[in-house]
Amino acid sequence: xxxxxxxxxxxxxxxxxxxxxxxxxxxxxxxxxxxxxxxxxxxxxxxxxxxxxxxxxxxxxxxxxxxxxxxxxxxxxxxxxxxxxxxxxxxxxxxxxxxxxxxxxxxxxxxxxxxxxxxxxxxxxxxxxxxxxxxxxxxxxxxxxxxxxxxxxxxxxxxxxxxxxxxxxxxxxxxxxxxxxxxxxxxxxxxxxxxxxxxxxxxxxxxxxxxxxxxxxxxxxxxxxxxxxxxxxxxxxxxxxxxxxxxxxxxxxxxxxxxxxxxxxxxxxxxxxxxxxxxxxxxxxxxxxxxxxxxxxxxxxxxxxxxxxxxxxxxxxxxxxxxxxxxxxx
Amino acid sequence: xxxxxxxxxxxxxxxxxxxxxxxxxxxxxxxxxxxxxxxxxxxxxxxxxxxxxxxxxxxxxxxxxxxxxxxxxxxxxxxxxxxxxxxxxxxxxxxxxxxxxxxxxxxxxxxxxxxxxxxxxxxxxxxxxxxxxxxxxxxxxxxxxxxxxxxxxxxxxxxxxxxxxxxxxxxxxxxxxxxxxxxxxxxxxxxxxxxxxxxxxxxxxxxxxxxxxxxxxxxxxxxxxxxxxxxxxxxxxxxxxxxxxxxxxxxxxxxxxxxxxxxxxxxxxxxxxxxxxxxxxxxxxxxxxxxxxxxxxxxxxxxxxxxxxxxxxxxxxxxxxxxxxxxxxx
Numbered sequence: 261x262x263x264x265x266x267x268x269x270x271x272x273x274x275x276x277x278x279x280x281x282x283x284x285x286x287x288x289x290x291x292x293x294x295x296x297x298x299x300x301x302x303x304x305x306x307x308x309x310x311x312x313x314x315x316x317x318x319x320x321x322x323x324x325x326x327x328x329x330x331x332x333x334x335x336x337x338x339x340x341x342x343x344x345x346x347x348x349x350x351x352x353x354x355x356x357x358x359x360x361x362x363x364x365x366x367x368x369x370x371x372x373x374x375x376x377x378x379x380x381x382x383x384x385x386x387x388x389x390x391x392x393x394x395x396x397x398x399x400x401x402x403x404x405x406x407x408x409x410x411x412x413x414x415x416x417x418x419x420x421x422x423x424x425x426x427x428x429x430x431x432x433x434x435x436x437x438x439x440x441x442x443x444x445x446x447x448x449x450x451x452x453x454x455x456x457x458x459x460x461x462x463x464x465x466x467x468x469x470x471x472x473x474x475x476x477x478x479x480x481x482x483x484x485x486x487x488x489x490x491x492x493x494x495x496x497x498x499x500x501x502x503x504x505x506x507x508x509x510x511x512x513x514x515x516x517x518x519x520x521x522x523x524x525x526x527x528x529x530x531x532x533x534x535x536x537x538x539x540x541x542x543x544x545x546x547x548x549x550x551x552x553x554x555x556x557x558x559x560x561x562x563x564x565x566x567x568x569x570x571x572x573x574x575x576x577x578x579x580x581x582x583x584x585x586x587x588x589x590x
Numbered sequence: 591x592x593x594x595x596x597x598x599x600x601x602x603x604x605x606x607x608x609x610x611x612x613x614x615x616x617x618x619x620x621x622x623x624x625x626x627x628x629x630x631x632x633x634x635x636x637x638x639x640x641x642x643x644x645x646x647x648x649x650x651x652x653x654x655x656x657x658x659x660x661x662x663x664x665x666x667x668x669x670x671x672x673x674x675x676x677x678x679x680x681x682x683x684x685x686x687x688x689x690x691x692x693x694x695x696x697x698x699x700x701x702x703x704x705x706x707x708x709x710x711x712x713x714x715x716x717x718x719x720x721x722x723x724x725x726x727x728x729x730x731x732x733x734x735x736x737x738x739x740x741x742x743x744x745x746x747x748x749x750x751x752x753x754x755x756x757x758x759x760x761x762x763x764x765x766x767x768x769x770x771x772x773x774x775x776x777x778x779x780x781x782x783x784x785x786x787x788x789x790x791x792x793x794x795x796x797x798x799x800x801x802x803x804x805x806x807x808x809x810x811x812x813x814x815x816x817x818x819x820x821x822x823x824x825x826x827x828x829x830x831x832x833x834x835x836x837x838x839x840x841x842x843x844x845x846x847x848x849x850x851x852x853x854x855x856x857x858x859x860x861x862x863x864x865x866x867x868x869x870x871x872x873x874x875x876x877x878x879x880x881x882x883x884x885x886x887x888x889x890x891x892x893x894x895x896x897x898x899x900x901x902x903x904x905x906x907x908x909x910x911x912x913x914x915x916x917x918x919x920x
Contacts, residue, residue, distance in 0.1 A: 277760060280613050285635060288676055289703055304867040305615060305632075346618055366864070373619055430607060533907070534696070537634040537900030539867040570867030574911040577863070581904040 304570025338367030417449025444506030475517025496543030634900025668697030747779025774836030805847025
């Protein structure tokens with residue numbers, strides 16, 4: 261059980277005309293500042309404000325219509341929730357979403373506004389899987405997993421397919437790519453597509469510094485979990501450990517991980533506002549933050565960075581706008 | 591002397607691989623709220639943060655290389671300035687930019703950072719054209735006008751060509767389009783391309799309510815000027831009167847104008863943040879504001895709206911984030 265580039269191509273065919281195809285953005289001033297060429301894939305512009313629509317829509321699209329009509333269920337910190345909720349709405353199917361009670365208000369409200377039923381749980385004391393299984397049994401619902409499911413990974417991989425196509429159109433061969441990593445559905449699919457198109461490319465996961473499960477798991481060759489006491493504002497990617505399927509992909513496709521602080525994520529949100537005119541959320545901007553903070557050196561090279569989402573409360577975005585200028589990476 | 595759709599196609603060929611091609615964005619929740627289908631062309635994502643790069647690059651691209659090498663000059667509230675400055679930088683030519691002293695700090699700084707020399711003047715007491723002509727004579731520079739120049743209008747028109755192509759790809763025939771109007775370079779070119787692709791489409795200029803020179807000029811059939819005491823936060827489109835060439839185009843292609851208040855522009859900036867994840871500036875968002883404020887009814891129809899720029903100071907963006915919810919148009 262794994263995902264092939266053909267699975268990603270099939271997902272791309274299902275998503276054609278349904279998903280937004282964000283262009284690669286480029287800023288002459290960011291290039292000057294970093295001393296290289298930075299291409300940004302802004303999945304915050306995707307329907308529902310994150311890449312998650314791709315995997316959810318691909319999954320529902322491939323479901324048996326009678327099963328789909330009974331309804332789907334998902335557990336999610338918010339972006340997967342919205343992706344599943346809108347996909348279900350487009351197929352006329354009911355959606356039940358299990359969300360942590362401390363998810364951003366905007367994400368809870370938006371999910372409900374797509375017509376889904378929202379069920380809340382405590383991220384630190386309750387087991388969301390147990391809750392979900394009870395609801396599935398009671399209601400005959402089909403689970404759409406947030407990352408550890410082939411159809412979801414294939415859908416997210418279409419981001420990588422588009423990056424490869426857009427790089428080819430621009431005549432660019434990127435030296436490396438940076439992508440946010442939570443459970444790994446996005447970076448799993450993206451890395452498969454990018455490695456297929458550019459065999460020499462290095463694909464690095466970016467994470468909050470205290471949620472460096474990908475970095476540590478890749479370094480050690482086995483999945484490890486983060487300290488349960490860890491906290492971060494990067495709510496979209498606060499998974500304790502890489503997924504099983506996604507790690508099997510990632511151990512073959514990924515290079516070393518990089519961790520960023522919450523402050524570096526906020527500063528990158530501000531720079532994305534100033535230089536790219538996109539709204540990025542903390543968890544969505546960690547890969548960009550890895551470059552802008554100087555933790556990863558661009559000098560003389562070309563990199564592709566995925567900004568994976570933009571579902572951020574106005575109050576937190578104000579904090580980013582209030583950030584003073586960071587010292588630039590020399 | 592006017593602009594043809596072939597001129598716009600030629601501009602598109604020059605811009606290929608140089609300009610960003612923003613996708614049409616769509617929000618299921620905005621569609622629900624407005625009761626129709628809204629497609630947004632986000633030119634805030636364009637290089638330099640506005641559509642102005644297109645007209646400037648097309649103009650420099652068509653210049654005699656020896657003349658171009660002596661340098662170009664532009665007067666602009668900021669977005670045209672950045673478009674000319676980056677285009678000149680890409681061609682290795684010097685750029686001199688005349689800017690109003692009260693232009694947003696961000697625009698002044700960004701223009702200088704593209705390598706241009708910035709010369710400031712007083713928007714309400716000095717004649718920028720006289721100042722520009724003196725500098726042209728002294729330095730042998732070539733003027734790149736902000737709107738009333740065929741090559742500039744043709745470049746901006748590529749926005750309309752892309753909208754038409756993207757609508758065709760999506761199988762959509764828009765009922766009407768709304769576009770911000772300052773001097774009219776953008777809406778002039780866009781309306782030519784859209785009318786060519788969709789002969790039945792109505793194209794409406796959107797303006798600040800007190801800078802309704804397009805609305806009044808179209809209603810009366812002759813160019814009229816706004817009250818010189820008018821003020822607005824929509825700095826990008828505060829022209830006193832439509833351009834000559836652009837009005838000759840607009841009188842053939844445009845339908846009635848619509849004016850919006852500064853508060854409606856701020857509310858639309860907030861909604862663009864929440865629902866589309868784009869950063870829009872006040873003057874860039876007036877067409878979206880015309881719909882979201884309920885001044886233009888979408889109900890049951892499909893509209894394309896151009897968001898023309900995103901170069902806004904963080905302080906003003908904070909004001910938009912602080913806006914309370916507007917009563918929705920019933």
